[in-house]
Amino acid sequence: MGEAIVVGGGIGGLAAAVALHRHGWRVTVLERAAVAGEVGAGLSLMANGLRALDALGLGAAVRARGRADTPGGLRDRTGRWLSRVDGDQLERMLGTRAVGVHRADLHALLRTALPAGALVTGARVGDVDPSTGEVRHHHAAGVTTIRGDLVVGADGLRSAVRARLWPDLPPPVYAGSTAWRAVVTWPEPLPTEVTWGPGAEFGIVPMGDGRVYWYGAVTAPPGGQAPDELAEVRRRFGSWHEPIPALLDATAPAAVLRHDLHHLAEPLPSYVRGRVALLGDAAHAMTPNLGQGAQQALEDAVVLGAACAGGPGRLPDALDSYDRQRRPRSQEVARASLRAGRFGQQLRNPLAVAARAMLLRLTPPRAALRAMARYADWTPPAS
Ligand SMILES: Cc1cc2nc3c(=O)[nH]c(=O)nc-3n(C[C@H](O)[C@H](O)[C@H](O)COP(=O)(O)OP(=O)(O)OC[C@H]3O[C@@H](n4cnc5c(N)ncnc54)[C@H](O)[C@@H]3O)c2cc1C
DSSP: OOEEEEEOOSHHHHHHHHHHHHTTOEEEEEOSSSSOOOOSOEEEEOHHHHHHHHHTTOHHHHHHHSEEOOEEEEEETTSOEEEEOOHHHHHHHHSSOOEEEEHHHHHHHHHHTSOTTOEEOSOEEEEEETTTTEEEEEETTEEEEEEOSEEEEOOOTTOHHHHHHOTTSOOOEEEEEEEEEEEEEOOSOOOEEEEEETTEEEEEEEOSTTEEEEEEEEEOOTTOOOSSHHHHHHHHHTTSSTTHHHHHHTOOGGGOEEEEEEEOSSOOSOSEETTEEEOTHHHHOOOGGGSOHHHHHHHHHHHHHHHTTTOGGGHHHHHHHHHHHHHHHHHHHHHHHHHHHHHTTTOOOHHHHHHHHHHHHHSOHHHHHHHHHTTTOOOOOOO
């Protein structure tokens, strides 16, 4: 069978390695970090992400580890409901509830599905040759070049593989917002909910084991840093409705992560070149407003694995098929995510905020559910 080299051991890269391994490929994942892992934050996995994990044989384990969502809905900062989600109806529509999960847990599950030794840490890829499949990487002992029949560029937002293969493409741009995230211990049940204020959004995602993931995002100039990020989050969200202040009180200052949000404003003309396929943020870094970045990476991985099931002999057709299946959908989701951010978190004008509230309250619940389900309703290709 063929030899696949995956550049980047994030959620997308590991998922691609698992998918290819399940289709008989020998896989090596080159990860630049010295220790494999993920940031201390959560993810809400919707039907599409869960179905992708089912196709990787990991759906049941993720459901057991995470927590099935009790959807609450959308509120304003005083706590008034703008739109409520009927969880049972959403489940009937999509066939499953969303699941809140710690990113580190998902990463660990993906790692366990790989053969021993497949993940190589402390290996920073510097160059990839799309025609030969040669991958040059730097590690503690020097520089090594290895060759794959297939190379997967899963090296994230600032992808070196993307820059090497599409050197004229502009780098990712700042999306206009910065976000804080943390995971806290919170033994009582909470619904999954999002709250909008002018130019700001706070989200709550309960996970398994009595933990809750929260995030807060605001429109702001790039590069901002506060001496105490938790105090900054309190300054911006501490007067919002409960349980937001209580969650912030339960948060350890060291647990708070802050990231400026970037996305690929100019979509790639192709996700493949020669023997190389891009996936995840390397292919379509998007804003997090629809909570779809990692889930699109999981979809990419499953589709790439299925497309390459015929082995290296059929690679050009397989990669062409991967590109045709993934590029339109993931780029559409990226555009929708940007729009969702403009209508949601980034809206500041008081008149527009009031008009949005009225529109949301007048939207029939079924139409709101259909809008929510739109991008989550995806099914993996038959292998
Ligand atoms: C604030 C925020 C909230 C988000 N919320 C959600 C959400 O709720 N749901 C959701 O689905 N998505 C969410 N996302 C998006 C999600 O985090 C990303 O889309 C997802 O992690 C992308 O996975 P990836 O594997 O493609 O890239 P990454 O996770 O960035 O992984 C890339 C890996 O490649 C490695 N690497 C980089 N360069 C090299 C190199 N040269 N050589 C070797 N290794 C290299 C990196 O160390 C890293 O491990 C959020 C993002 C942000 C910023």
